[in-house]
Amino acid sequence: MNNIAQNNTQKRDVLVNSTTVIETKMLCRHFGQGDTLVNALTDANLTINKGEFTTIIGPSGSGKSTLLQLIGGLDTPTSGEVLLDNKHISQMTGTELSDFRRDHIGFIFQAYNLIPVLSAKENIEYIMLLQGISAQERAKRVSAIMHDVGLEGLENRRPAQLSGGQQQRVAVARAMVSEPSIILADEPTANLDSKTGIELLDMMKTLNEEQKMTFVFSTHDPKIMERAKRIIRLEDGCIVDDECFS
Amino acid sequence: MKINNASYDENKTTGIVVRLANRSIFRNTRRTLLTVLLISCSLVAILFTDAFVRGMVSTMVKISTQTFLGEAQVHQQGFRATNDIDLYIEDTHTLFSKIAETEAIQAYAPRVISGAMTSSSDNVAAAIIYGVDSDKEAQVSKLKQAMVDGQYLSGKESEILLGQRLAELLEVSLGDRLVVTVSQAHGGDLSQALFRVSGIFSFNERNMDNGMAFINLSQAQELLSINGVHEIALRLQNLNQADDKTLLFWQALNNEKLETLAWQDLVPQLSSMLAMTEYSTLIVSTILYVLVCLGLINTMFMSIFERQTEFGILLAIGTRPKQLFIQILLEGFFIGLLSIVLGVILAFIVCYWGSITGIDYTDLEMTGLTLNEPIYLILDTMSFIKMAFATLLVTILACIYPAVHAAKLQPSFAMRKTL
Ligand SMILES: Nc1ncnc2c1ncn2[C@@H]1O[C@H](COP(=O)(O)OP(=O)(O)OP(=O)(O)O)[C@@H](O)[C@H]1O
Ligand SMILES: [Mg+2]
Numbered sequence: 239m240n241n242i243a244q245n246n247t248q249k250r251d252v253l254v255n256s257t258t259v260i261e262t263k264m265l266c267r268h269f270g271q272g273d274t275l276v277n278a279l280t281d282a283n284l285t286i287n288k289g290e291f292t293t294i295i296g297p298s299g300s301g302k303s304t305l306l307q308l309i310g311g312l313d314t315p316t317s318g319e320v321l322l323d324n325k326h327i328s329q330m331t332g333t334e335l336s337d338f339r340r341d342h343i344g345f346i347f348q349a350y351n352l353i354p355v356l357s358a359k360e361n362i363e364y365i366m367l368l369q370g371i372s373a374q375e376r377a378k379r380v381s382a383i384m385h386d387v388g389l390e391g392l393e394n395r396r397p398a399q400l401s402g403g404q405q406q407r408v409a410v411a412r413a414m415v416s417e418p419s420i421i422l423a424d425e426p427t428a429n430l431d432s433k434t435g436i437e438l439l440d441m442m443k444t445l446n447e448e449q450k451m452t453f454v455f456s457t458h459d460p461k462i463m464e465r466a467k468r469i470i471r472l473e474d475g476c477i478v479d480d481e482c483f484s
Numbered sequence: 485m486k487i488n489n490a491s492y493d494e495n496k497t498t499g500i501v502v503r504l505a506n507r508s509i510f511r512n513t514r515r516t517l518l519t520v521l522l523i524s525c526s527l528v529a530i531l532f533t534d535a536f537v538r539g540m541v542s543t544m545v546k547i548s549t550q551t552f553l554g555e556a557q558v559h560q561q562g563f564r565a566t567n568d569i570d571l572y573i574e575d576t577h578t579l580f581s582k583i584a585e586t587e588a589i590q591a592y593a594p595r596v597i598s599g600a601m602t603s604s605s606d607n608v609a610a611a612i613i614y615g616v617d618s619d620k621e622a623q624v625s626k627l628k629q630a631m632v633d634g635q636y637l638s639g640k641e642s643e644i645l646l647g648q649r650l651a652e653l654l655e656v657s658l659g660d661r662l663v664v665t666v667s668q669a670h671g672g673d674l675s676q677a678l679f680r681v682s683g684i685f686s687f688n689e690r691n692m693d694n695g696m697a698f699i700n701l702s703q704a705q706e707l708l709s710i711n712g713v714h715e716i717a718l719r720l721q722n723l724n725q726a727d728d729k730t731l732l733f734w735q736a737l738n739n740e741k742l743e744t745l746a747w748q749d750l751v752p753q754l755s756s757m758l759a760m761t762e763y764s765t766l767i768v769s770t771i772l773y774v775l776v777c778l779g780l781i782n783t784m785f786m787s788i789f790e791r792q793t794e795f796g797i798l799l800a801i802g803t804r805p806k807q808l809f810i811q812i813l814l815e816g817f818f819i820g821l822l823s824i825v826l827g828v829i830l831a832f833i834v835c836y837w838g839s840i841t842g843i844d845y846t847d848l849e850m851t852g853l854t855l856n857e858p859i860y861l862i863l864d865t866m867s868f869i870k871m872a873f874a875t876l877l878v879t880i881l882a883c884i885y886p887a888v889h890a891a892k893l894q895p896s897f898a899m900r901k902t903l
Contacts, residue, residue, distance in 0.1 A: 312800055313896035333804055340802020347800075347899065350793050355507035360500075367500045368802055412801070 258324070259419050259452050260286035260309055265318035267304050267475075278304040280475045282318070286454060288419070291446045294456040295463055296472035302456035303424050305472065309454065310343050310422045311335050323419055340368050344413025346423035346455075351409035352397040358408045359384070359393040365416040383411040387441060403434040410442060414451060423455035427462055439465050501807055505814035512787065519783045520823045526772040527827030527875050528834060531868060533768045535835040536843070538862035541758050545723065547857065548754055549747050551687055552625045554593070554717030555726045558583075558737055558744045563714055569598050570669050572712035573742065583716065586733045588725050591623035594713040596704040601665040602646075602697060604654040611650055611697045613664060615704020624719045627685060627698065634658045634683030639700055644679035647693035648686040656681050664699070668709045677707050718744075769871065776875070777882040780819070784812065784886035795890055796898025805891035812890050816883030820876040828872055835861050 265282040268275060279301040286292055294302045307313040308320055311327045320327050322342060330338060339345075352361045359380055366376045384390050387407040397405055406426055413421050423442075427435030439462050446453050463469060471479035509516045549555045558579075563571040573579060576594065583592050596615035601608060618637035622628040627645070628636045637643050644662060646654070656662060662679045679699065686693050705711060725731055726746035737744035748755040788795070795808060842858030 307896045310800070312899075313894070333806070336799070336802055336804045339800065343802075345797075345800050347797070351797060353504070353794055353798065355504060355511060360503075364500065365801055368497055368807075370497075 257288045258285055259288050259322065260284065260454070261321040261324075262305075262309065263319045263321070265305075265308055265320065266316045267301075267308060267313065268316045277475045279308065279315075282475075282477050284470065284477065284480075286420075286452065288452055289446070289450045290452055290454075290468055291443060291466055292452075292454045292468040292470060293463055293466035294454065294470045294472060295458070296456075298458075300472040301475040302472055304475070306422050306424050306454065306456060309420075310345060311339055340365055341416070342419045344416065344418040344421040346406070346409045346413050346421065346426045348425045349402070349405075349429040352405055352412075354397050357394045357396055358389065358400065358404075361397070361408055362412045362415050365412065369416060379415050383415045386445065387411045403430050403438060406430060406438050407441070410438070410445070414445060414449070418451075420452045420454065423453065425456050425458065427457060427459060432459065432461055435459060436461055436465075497807060501811050502814060505811045506818060508787075508791070508811075509815050509818050512790075515783060515787065516819060516822075519780060519819055520826060522779050523776050523820065523823035523875060523879060524827030524830060526776050527824060527871060528831040530765070530769045530772055530871050530875075531827070531831035532834055532838070532861070534765045534867045534871065535838065535861040535863055536859065537761055537765050538864060538867075539839070539843075539859045541761060542723075542862060543857060543859045544754065544758065545747065548751060549723070549726075550626060551630075551689070552627070552692065552717075553747055553750060554624050555720040555723060556718040556744060556746045557750055558716040558718065558742055559714065561741055561743045564743065564745075567597075567599070569667075569708055569710070569714065572596070572669070572710050572714050573716070574712040576712055579716070579742075582736065583718070583733075586736075588721050588731055588733055589718050590721050591620065591719040593617060593620045593624035593717045593719075594701060595621075595715040595717065596701060596708060596710065597714040598666050598704070598708055600697070602650070602654060603663045603665070604656045604660060606655040607653060609650060609653050609695075611647075611695050613666065613704065614696065614698050615701040615707075616698055617701045621698075624717045626687070630685040630687050631683050632686045634681070636683060637698060637700055639702075641700075641703065642677070642679045643682040643700060645683040645685050645698040646681055647696050648684050649690070649693045650695060650697065651681065651684050653694075658682070658684070664697070664707070666707055668707075670709070675707050675709070677703070769874070773874070773878045776878055780816065780879055780882040781885055784816065784883055785889070787815075788812070788886050788890050792893070792898045795893050796895045799893060799895040800899065805893075808893075809887045809891040812887035813880055813883050816879045816887075817876070820879030823879065824872040824875050827875065828868060831868070832863070835863050839863055 262282050262284045265279060265284075266277070267279040268277055270276055282305060294305060296302055304313070308315050309322070311320070311322075311330070315328065322338070325338070327335060327338065345351075352358075353364065356364065362380050362383060363376050366379065371379075380393075384393060387410055389404060389407055389411065392400065392404065397408070400408065406429075409426070413423075421442075426442075427438055430438060442453060442455075443465055445451060457463060466483070468482045469479070470477060558573070560571040560573050562568070580592070580594070583589055594617055598613050600611055600613040602611050603609075616627070616637065618639055622636070631645070632648060634645075635643075637645060644664070646656070646662075651657065654662065658681055660681050662681055663676055664679060665674060665676045667673065668675045685698075699707075701713070705713075720726060726748065734744060798808060799805065838861035840860075842860040844858040
């Protein structure tokens with residue numbers, strides 16, 4: 239899985255065919271008003287290209303979750319704009335936005351990602367069911383992704399019967415299986431021990447490289463940061479640094 | 485990237501929504517069972533009330549019609565309004581044979597009715613004297629069964645049956661002499677006759693035991709010097725025929741001379757009271773449905789708050805709010821379905837038991853009517869079906885509010901815990 243030569247070719251591909259998937263323009267999000275006003279995010283301008291593996295870092299309360307939620311259309315900005323695949327998400331109605339998220343965005347959260355009453359396989363299948371993908375195609379994709387994330391044999395377990403790391407793998411599989419343009423992950427490793435966290439991240443990175451999927455995730459963990467190809471640093475709601483590594 | 489909007493088919497999501505709803509209600513089994521129990525007990529209470537009211541109505545109608553009234557009565561036009569003894573039915577011979585030929589009429593009892601003064605050696609009292617045909621009367625009313633002392637009428641001269649309280653008032657007992665004074669028809673000359681107390685009856689009904697006396701029909705006609713009867717009480721083949729005014733005999737027995745009325749019109753107080761009693765099912769069910777609604781709204785909100793994160797995830801990954809709304813309604817539907825199955829079974833057991841053993845209200849007097857037999861519950865299939873559906877509807881309706889709440893959740897807010 240960790241074929242360095244292959245990685246390098248793909249990295250070059252990404253840089254050559256760079257198409258913008260995420261663009262934010264003067265994005266602001268304020269909470270409360272008057273004395274309790276919090277500028278969770280101020281004038282964030284950001285462009286993320288297809289196939290990038292980007293991490294957002296910053297101290298607690300710096301606005302990482304807020305930024306990811308705005309990008310994913312889970313929250314409405316106070317001002318500014320989010321463009322996903324060149325579409326203004328603020329102009330979408332409720333159902334349009336739901337369908338857009340279903341078809342274009344994969345989400346991985348810190349914990350409790352999975353629907354407790356559905357088995358691992360059903361959790362992974364869920365979005366494809368909403369998309370109306372045929373049973374045959376679903377079965378094919380589920381078994382392929384279960385293999386990719388190393389969860390073969392655990393298909394019929396409920397989330398409660400899986401370890402934290404296994405649950406997060408299911409979450410990654412669910413986010414990827416519907417082939418979205420972007421995967422947004424808010425501290426996906428925060429609830430895992432660092433070894434498991436790094437394993438999860440390496441797996442995400444491999445999938446990013448093999449399938450050219452765009453990943454944006456936030457983290458606190460320096461070991462995780464090292465693995466990113468681009469680091470965006472937030473402080474008090476402002477983007478203070480944006481570095482790329484090749 | 486793949487856009488599947490074109491192939492998106494709502495029907496394909498039905499399966500997963502049903503699966504989610506179905507599994508969700510069994511996640512907190514205890515809460516679901518308690519809710520199901522609340523709803524099914526309410527349904528039992530509603531169905532029990534309904535069966536009880538039906539039983540009570542039927543018992544009361546049965547008591548009031550079978551004791552003395554009959555299910556219908558024939559009078560000369562105007563008699564009921566005036567109680568004028570001149571207004572008697574004259575051509576009894578043809579009328580009786582007409583009645584006897586009518587299939588819907590099982591039995592009839594001709595009666596002569598007059599206010600009278602009864603005097604014993606100790607006391608005097610006003611009473612209503614009924615002249616009855618002893619055999620025919622026994623087929624229509626419970627007079628024969630109501631005898632507590634002495635003999636029922638046999639047709640012999642100077643027999644008189646007194647109500648128990650009337651006998652006490654007059655201080656007479658069996659065999660004592662009694663003078664009855666009436667004013668005759670057509671002119672009003674006083675007429676007197678001597679009787680010997682041959683029997684004492686008690687209908688367990690104050691007014692009747694206080695002021696009624698029975699003598700033989702022929703002697704009453706002689707005393708009043710009339711050659712007819714004032715009243716013909718009818719016993720119908722079945723009670724429903726009293727309602728069915730399309731039956732031919734109603735027309736045949738109602739003309740410019742005769743007036744024939746069913747029990748509902750003879751004792752309008754009774755039928756209006758029964759109508760009110762029927763409201764009690766409505767009142768009980770309304771109260772219980774409101775309670776069911778509140779209980780269910782509370783449960784559903786508890787369950788939604790517990791699952792807020794989960795709903796946030798569902799919405800975040802592309803579930804349409806409408807689907808979440810439907811899921812909550814479906815959960816309500818499943819809970820309702822379980823409840824009505826359990827409720828109907830329990831209600832059937834309880835009501836069936838009540839229909840066999842009866843509920844004893846003996847001696848409780850309601851608007852002058854003594855319930856002197858137990859109330860047997862009456863199970864009505866239609867009410868079971870109607871009330872079960874109403875309950876199901878109520879549970880689904882009660883879920884609309886929590887469902888709207890769930891559908892309106894902002895995913896970022898719903899997931900604050902995890903983000
Ligand atoms: N719903 C809200 N109401 C009020 N303030 C909020 C709300 N959500 C976030 N904030 C505030 O916005 C700021 C940014 O929050 P955010 O959750 O984005 O930080 P974060 O970088 O994700 O922090 P952490 O690393 O702890 O997850 C914080 O000061 C927070 O208190
Ligand atoms: Mg955060």
